[in-house]
Each structure stands twice: as structure tokens, then as C-alpha cells.
Amino acid sequence: MHDVARLAGVSTMTVSNVVNARAGVSDPVRRRVLAAIADSGYQVNVSARNLRSGRTGVLGLAVPEVDRPYFGQLAARMISRAARLGYRMVVEQTAGRLDGELAAIESSRHQMYDGLVLCAVGIGPDDVRSSPPATPVVVMGERPFEGTVDHVAMPNREGARTAVLHLAGRGSRAIALVGGGARNRDDAFTLREAGYRDALAELGLVAHPELAVRLPTATSAGGREAVAELVRRGTPFDAVFAVTDTVALGVLRGLADAGLAVPGAVRVVGYDDLDEARYSVPSLTSVAPDHDWMAGTALDLLLARLSGARDAPPVADHIAPFRLAVRESSGRAADQHRSPAGPTMPSAGPP
Amino acid sequence: MHDVARLAGVSTMTVSNVVNARAGVSDPVRRRVLAAIADSGYQVNVSARNLRSGRTGVLGLAVPEVDRPYFGQLAARMISRAARLGYRMVVEQTAGRLDGELAAIESSRHQMYDGLVLCAVGIGPDDVRSSPPATPVVVMGERPFEGTVDHVAMPNREGARTAVLHLAGRGSRAIALVGGGARNRDDAFTLREAGYRDALAELGLVAHPELAVRLPTATSAGGREAVAELVRRGTPFDAVFAVTDTVALGVLRGLADAGLAVPGAVRVVGYDDLDEARYSVPSLTSVAPDHDWMAGTALDLLLARLSGARDAPPVADHIAPFRLAVRESSGRAADQHRSPAGPTMPSAGPP
DNA sequence: TTGAAAGCGCTAACAC
DNA sequence: GTGTTAGCGCTTTCAA
Numbered sequence: 001m002h003d004v005a006r007l008a009g010v011s012t013m014t015v016s017n018v019v020n021a022r023a024g025v026s027d028p029v030r031r032r033v034l035a036a037i038a039d040s041g042y043q044v045n046v047s048a049r050n051l052r053s054g055r056t057g058v059l060g061l062a063v064p065e066v067d068r069p070y071f072g073q074l075a076a077r078m079i080s081r082a083a084r085l086g087y088r089m090v091v092e093q094t095a096g097r098l099d100g101e102l103a104a105i106e107s108s109r110h111q112m113y114d115g116l117v118l119c120a121v122g123i124g125p126d127d128v129r130s131s132p133p134a135t136p137v138v139v140m141g142e143r144p145f146e147g148t149v150d151h152v153a154m155p156n157r158e159g160a161r162t163a164v165l166h167l168a169g170r171g172s173r174a175i176a177l178v179g180g181g182a183r184n185r186d187d188a189f190t191l192r193e194a195g196y197r198d199a200l201a202e203l204g205l206v207a208h209p210e211l212a213v214r215l216p217t218a219t220s221a222g223g224r225e226a227v228a229e230l231v232r233r234g235t236p237f238d239a240v241f242a243v244t245d246t247v248a249l250g251v252l253r254g255l256a257d258a259g260l261a262v263p264g265a266v267r268v269v270g271y272d273d274l275d276e277a278r279y280s281v282p283s284l285t286s287v288a289p290d291h292d293w294m295a296g297t298a299l300d301l302l303l304a305r306l307s308g309a310r311d312a313p314p315v316a317d318h319i320a321p322f323r324l325a326v327r328e329s330s331g332r333a334a335d336q337h338r339s340p341a342g343p344t345m346p347s348a349g350p351p
Numbered sequence: 352m353h354d355v356a357r358l359a360g361v362s363t364m365t366v367s368n369v370v371n372a373r374a375g376v377s378d379p380v381r382r383r384v385l386a387a388i389a390d391s392g393y394q395v396n397v398s399a400r401n402l403r404s405g406r407t408g409v410l411g412l413a414v415p416e417v418d419r420p421y422f423g424q425l426a427a428r429m430i431s432r433a434a435r436l437g438y439r440m441v442v443e444q445t446a447g448r449l450d451g452e453l454a455a456i457e458s459s460r461h462q463m464y465d466g467l468v469l470c471a472v473g474i475g476p477d478d479v480r481s482s483p484p485a486t487p488v489v490v491m492g493e494r495p496f497e498g499t500v501d502h503v504a505m506p507n508r509e510g511a512r513t514a515v516l517h518l519a520g521r522g523s524r525a526i527a528l529v530g531g532g533a534r535n536r537d538d539a540f541t542l543r544e545a546g547y548r549d550a551l552a553e554l555g556l557v558a559h560p561e562l563a564v565r566l567p568t569a570t571s572a573g574g575r576e577a578v579a580e581l582v583r584r585g586t587p588f589d590a591v592f593a594v595t596d597t598v599a600l601g602v603l604r605g606l607a608d609a610g611l612a613v614p615g616a617v618r619v620v621g622y623d624d625l626d627e628a629r630y631s632v633p634s635l636t637s638v639a640p641d642h643d644w645m646a647g648t649a650l651d652l653l654l655a656r657l658s659g660a661r662d663a664p665p666v667a668d669h670i671a672p673f674r675l676a677v678r679e680s681s682g683r684a685a686d687q688h689r690s691p692a693g694p695t696m697p698s699a700g701p702p
Numbered sequence: 703t704t705g706a707a708a709g710c711g712c713t714a715a716c717a718c
Numbered sequence: 719g720t721g722t723t724a725g726c727g728c729t730t731t732c733a734a
Contacts, residue, residue: 043457043462043485045402045462046462046463047398047399047401047402047407047462048402050398050401051396051398051399051402056398056463058463060441065427066417066423066426066427066430066442067420067423067424067426067427067626068423069418069420069423071423072417072418072419072420072422072423073418075417075418075442075444076416076417076418076444079417079443079444080446088443089443090411090441090442090443091417091426091441091442091443092430092439092440092441092442093426093427093430095431106394107394108394108395108397111394111396111397111398112397112407112409112463134394220626220627220629220630221629221630224630249627249630250630252630252632253629253630253631253632253634256632256633275418275571276571276600276627278571278572278604279571279572279575279600279601279603279604280600280604280631280632281603281604281607281631281632282607283604
């Protein structure tokens with residue numbers, strides 16, 4: 001910048017003004033400066049600017065695994081929305097470990113960002129209380145955060161319940177659960193399992209322990225293996241509720257391995273409504289949280305904190321609305337359950 | 352830091368030394384400083400440190416779309432490898448547009464990073480020549496870069512050729528192509544199409560124009576629609592080579608729509624060897640570039656430039672080795688084609 | 703072993 | 719409209 005100033009025969013301040021397209025620079029001077037910039041190949045130093053201005057114009061999104069389709073699709077949504085609002089957004093990976101999440105929330109780690117959206121798996125309200133973030137943070141994830149930070153969650157329990165009721169409505173009675181390894185009492189998989197039990201109870205069906213398989217990780221490989229395990233156990237089943245679509249796709253594969261027709265012999269419902277659910281054979285019925293709503297809400301909350309609006313609402317847990325995307329894997333007739341409460345449902349869910 | 356220094360009754364320099372675990376600080380002083388840090392909740396200011404040191408310890412990975420499984424899986428590989436080497440790596444999205452890629456390569460944009468891995472779609476050697484990056488850049492993508500930057504590419508033409516030869520080996524003769532919209536003369540989809548033609552020529556088969564469908568975007572939706580189009584055209588076909596696995600999964604879905612059995616009536620091969628290829632029904636035969644090799648090579652090249660090693664080899668195009676992952680969609684018998692030339696193959700490929 | 707001074711590149715605030 | 723001054727928070731250098 002010094003060089004540019006010398007080359008153009010002006011002060012660094014004027015260069016700064018030109019670079020930032022500020023008013024109050026005469027046309028001939030501006031032209032001279034621009035020429036000097038082009039000549040010297042000058043580039044603004046972002047670190048210096050950040051140091052001075054205290055902001056970066058960049059938002060962070062921390063996810064457990066960048067290669068999980070759910071997070072990829074979430075990231076794409078958030079990035080394009082952020083771009084529309086004038087922010088750049090970059091993604092980083094926490095590896096789904098508590099230390100990774102704490103590192104992400106740790107201020108020194110994300111001073112690179114003006115704000116952070118953290119997709120949490122391990123972290124909980126106590127962690128936030130013990131190391132409160134210095135920059136605005138919004139958490140997306142399952143665990144209630146009890147007013148420690150803004151929190152956007154899925155309708156885990158309610159969505160799972162709806163899925164199971166749907167299976168029963170189609171005529172299934174022996175509904176298996178393929179679940180995920182619970183990390184804590186209130187993670188997504190545990191909540192979805194609770195929703196599964198809610199529905200069975202409502203239906204007057206017993207939750208046969210033989211019909212529940214819990215996986216160490218929620219992968220397609222696991223889903224496939226879970227079906228093999230169910231077959232080995234020998235208890236007959238005529239439907240499977242899988243805790244995620246990724247698992248459900250593995251379940252479809254496992255059922256194919258076992259020679260079980262879908263939906264003829266076994267109906268299947270997943271959770272997440274990934275793009276992939278449309279294209280599997282058979283296509284996958286899935287609980288479809290409103291992803292756009294989630295991405296939008298998380299970003300809006302973050303930007304509200306960022307702008308430091310005094311009138312910003314107090315931190316709270318927000319739960320996404322959902323619907324059931326009914327496709328081939330659960331049978332023929334069409335029906336759509338919708339969450340009744342509109343954009344933000346109370347945690348308790350609909351009656 | 353000032354505050355901490357005052358609190359501990361030392362100079363800021365000593366605080367800096369403690370924070371950076373440098374030698375030459377007596378134990379009692381160190382203890383006092385640490386206590387002061389804890390008390391004041393001090394966090395180093397990353398921008399200031401970057402300004403001073405001229406480096407950030409962060410690498411960037413710019414991909415066209417974060418929600419394409421291929422890029423998600425690539426990112427996961429690169430991030431964990433970078434972490435092992437002591438670097439943090441973040442992902443950003445170029446939206447696959449030339450301006451996005453130029454923005455990413457533009458120095459001011461990635462001064463946040465010590466180096467950048469750019470997965471290019473639109474950008475080419477001329478762009479690089481006209482705006483040479485100020486920090487080290489490695490390009491992953493299809494187009495040859497003619498020695499302008501380090502470049503890691505897939506064996507596009509050779510892999511496609513192998514896929515088609517495999518289909519013919521299984522008995523197919525009317526092999527359809529479901530291709531991607533070409534952006535330029537040497538993008539991945541054009542090269543793969545060339546490989547398809549190479550194989551047909553070798554086999555003495557004609558490339559029937561009716562059997563080639565080019566999609567505007569390489570999506571599952573497109574693959575599905577392409578099959579419908581092939582069926583509409585009425586020219587019989589007994590195999591499909593799809594330019595990516597994502598497209599191929601849509602093709603499988605489209606074939607199911609059309610009531611065509613895979614591999615009974617139509618054999619299918621994709622390209623990329625996504626995780627998903629293992630779990631589709633039927634599972635998908637796919638050209639499998641060595642993804643670990645690609646991620647590793649790209650990162651090694653970047654780090655070599657970063658370290659400023661004078662003995663670093665000149666920039667060059669590197670092409671990944673590959674194999675064919677044979678699964679259900681192409682028939683029964685097992686065989687594995689391997690690229691013969693080892694880790695780095697000349698662009699020309701094997702005879 | 704510790705500290706003082708200077709400056710990384712930028713910009714807000716104020717003079718001219 | 720343009721220039722001067724000062725300082726963001728850190729670290730390199732050199733002196734104590």
C-alpha cells in the first residue's frame with residue numbers, strides 16, 4: 001500500500017479510500033491510484049484489515065463429518081443463503097468428537113469468523129456454560145441447550161413417531177428399529193428411538209427387544225449389517241424404521257441381500273429426506289424436516305447476534321417443522337403427515 | 352495481552368513467550384502469567400498474530416459444490432490428512448463458476464490460508480497465467496494446466512475406456528453414454544466421453560449418436576431422465592456408461608422406472624467409486640481412481656510449495672492411478688482391471 | 703531471564 | 719479532496 005501510494009504520489013489513506021470505494025476521492029486521483037494498484041499488483045492484506053476492523057466477513061460452519069450427505073446438503077444451503085446476505089461461509093470438521101467441538105467453539109479457533117454455526121454431537125449445555133463463546137454461536141443439534149446458546153433442532157421424537165405411525169397405517173405390526181449408538185441421554189438417535197416407542201405405545205404394540213438393533217455408527221454399512229442381524233435373530237418383522245436415511249439406504253441394501261422385497265415383505269422409512277432418498281430402488285420414504293427452515297433460522301439467529309441488535313430475542317431452542325415424504329419403500333397409497341404447529345413447534349410436539 | 356501483562360506484573364513480551372511456550376521463562380513467572388491469563392480470560396488475537404507472522408496455519412479447499420458426495424468424500428480425506436500434518440483445513444464453495452474459482456484463487460480471498468487446493472471446473476491455464484496466485488495453489492480437476500500450477504487429475508479418458516471395455520467383456524454391444532454438459536474442450540466429461548469412444552473404436556463398434564445423452568448437469572435427476580430419453584428414442588441398448596456415480600445412481604433408478612433389469616437387460620458402470628456405489632440395489636460397478644493417492648499428492652505438493660523448498664520439483668500434471676471396482680450392476684464374474692503404470696501415469700495412459 | 707522499542711498493513715478521526 | 723497521526727495486538731530485535 002505504501003508502494004502504491006508512492007507510485008501514485010498520494011497518501012496511503014487515499015489508497016485505502018480508493019480500495020474501499022469510499023466517497024470523496026476525485027476522479028483523476030482515483031484513476032492514478034487504480035493504475036498504480038494494477039502496476040504494482042497490490043493486494044489488500046486481509047489480516048491487517050481484520051485486525052483493524054475487528055471483523056472478517058466470514059462465517060464458520062462446523063460439522064462432525066463433511067462427507068455425511070446430510071451435512072453436505074446443510075452446508076450447501078447455508079452457504080448460498082449466507083452469500084445472499086453478503087457473507088462468505090466456510091466449513092470445517094469437528095470429527096464429531098467433544099474436543100473437536102470445544103476447539104471449534106473456542107474463540108481463538110474461530111476468530112477467523114464473525115460467527116459460528118456449530119453442528120453439535122457431543123457438546124452440551126454444561127460445556128457451553130463452562131466456556132462461553134466470545135463470538136456469536138448458534139448450535140444445531142439434538143440436545144436441548146437450556147437457554148445457554150441459540151439452538152436449532154430437528155423434531156426428532158415427533159418425526160420418528162410419525163414415521164412409525166405411518167408404517168402401522170400401512171399395515172405393519174412388527175416394526176423393527178435400526179438405531180444409532182447413543183452418546184448421551186438426549187442425542188438425536190435416543191430421541192428418535194423414544195419417538196419409535198411413543199408410537200408403539202400409542203398403537204398398543206410391544207417394543208420387542210429382538211427387533212431393535214443399535215449401531216455403533218450411523219452408516220450404510222451398519223444398516224446393511226443390522227438387517228443381517230435381524231434375520232439371524234429370527235424374530236419376524238414386516239417393517240424397519242431407520243434413524244437416518246444413510247442407515248436406511250444400507251437397510252434397503254441388506255434387505256436385498258436377504259432376498260426380502262421392499263415394500264412387499266418389509267416396509268422401510270428413514271429420517272432426513274436426503275436427495276438420495278428419491279433415487280434409491282425402491283425410493284425411500286423419509287421424515288423430512290424443513291431443511292431450508294433450519295438453515296435459514298440458524299443463519300438469521302446468528303446474524304441477529306452479530307448485528308448486536310439489542311432487541312434480539314433471548315436465546316432459545318427452536319424446533320424445525322417437518323413432513324413425511326412418502327415414497328415407494330413404505331407401500332403404495334399416498335398420504336402426507338404434516339407437523340401442525342407451523343414454523344416453530346414447542347418441543348412437546350403436536351398432540 | 353496488555354491486561355495480562357499488568358496483572359502478572361511483567362511485560363507483554365513475557366506473556367507472549369509464555370503463550371507460545373518459548374524457552375527462557377522462569378517457572379515462577381510462567382506460573383504467574385498463566386494465572387493472569389486464566390483470570391482475565393485472555394485469548395490470543397489471531398488476526399494480529401497472522402499480521403505479524405504472515406502465516407495462519409490454515410489450508411483452504413475450494414470445491415464447486417459441498418453437497419456433491421465426491422467432494423464431500425474428498426474433503427474428508429484431505430482434512431484428516433492435513434490434520435495429521437499439523438494443519439487445519441477448511442472448505443469453501445466456488446459454485447463451480449469461473450468467477451467463484453477466480454475469486455478463490457485471488458490472493459486477497461485466501462490470505463486466510465497458507466495455501467489452497469482448488470477443485471477447478473471452469474478455470475484453465477490461461478486464467479492462471481493472467482492472475483498468478485500469490486500463495487501456493489494446487490489445482491485438482493480435469494484440464495491440463497501446462498505447467499502453470501501443480502495439478503492433480505483423474506485418469507478420465509483411460510478410466511472411461513476401461514469401463515467400456517469391461518462392459519463389452521461382459522457381452523454388451525449397444526453401450527449407451529450418459530454424459531455431462533461440457534464446459535470446455537478438455538473437461539472431465541468430455542475426456543470421459545473420449546474414453547468411451549476410444550473403447551468403441553478399439554472394439555470395432557460404432558458410436559451410435561442415438562445412444563449418447565448429454566446432461567446439462569451431472570445429477571441423479573439427470574441420469575434418471577436420460578434413461579427415459581433413451582427409451583423414448585427407441586434404439587435398443589444393453590449397457591450404460593455414466594460419467595459419474597451420481598449420474599449412474601440416477602440411471603439405475605431410471606432403469607427401474609422403465610422396468611429394465613440390471614444387469615439382466617442392461618449393464619451399468621459409473622465413475623468415481625463413491626461410498627454409495629456399494630449400497631445401491633444393485634450395487635454399482637465403478638471406475639475407482641485412487642482417492643487417497645489424489646488427496647495425498649495434492650496435499651504433499653501444497654506443503655512442498657509452502658515450505659518453500661528450493662529443491663521442489665517443477666510444477667506438473669499428475670494423474671491418479673485407478674482400478675475398476677466390479678460389482679453387481681455389470682454382471683456376475685469377478686475381474687479387476689488395474690492401471691498398469693503405478694502411482695503416477697503419463698497423461699497418455701497405458702497402451 | 704526479562705523488557706523496551708519498533709513495526710507488520712490497515713483505517714478512524716481529525717487537520718489542512 | 720487529501721494528508722497526518724495514532725493505534726488495532728502481536729512478535730522480532732536488541733539492550734539490560
